[in-house]
Amino acid sequence: METATVPAEVSATCSRCSKELDTEGSPNWCKACRAKYQREYKDLIARRSSEKAYNAGVEAMRQTLALEFSRIGKAILTGREIAFAISHAPRPTMQLTTTE
Numbered sequence: 426m427e428t429a430t431v432p433a434e435v436s437a438t439c440s441r442c443s444k445e446l447d448t449e450g451s452p453n454w455c456k457a458c459r460a461k462y463q464r465e466y467k468d469l470i471a472r473r474s475s476e477k478a479y480n481a482g483v484e485a486m487r488q489t490l491a492l493e494f495s496r497i498g499k500a501i502l503t504g505r506e507i508a509f510a511i512s513h514a515p516r517p518t519m520q521l522t523t524t525e
């Protein structure tokens with residue numbers, strides 16, 4: 426049976442950039458790569474939060490406009506009247522939610 430040979434000394438390198446490792450533990454990344462990951466992760470969280478808020482605002486506005494036009498009921502409207510109704514529709518208010 427053949428035994429696996431283990432090198433006497435393995436120089437540890439960052440698994441992302443292959444530079445010499447200047448940290449310990451997991452993940453096997455150098456300080457610069459860990460810092461870069463943290464910055465990117467924080468940016469991602471902020472971007473997702475912003476997108477979520479934007480989408481909630483769009484949906485709230487759609488519901489508000491649908492309610493406004495359903496109140497008008499049966500009518501023939503000109504484009505100018507529709508534009509006026511949209512621009513004068515009440516703005517949806519922000520719904521505060523609790524994190525569960």
Ligand SMILES: [Zn+2]
Nearest residue numbers: 439442455458
């Ligand atoms: Zn690195």
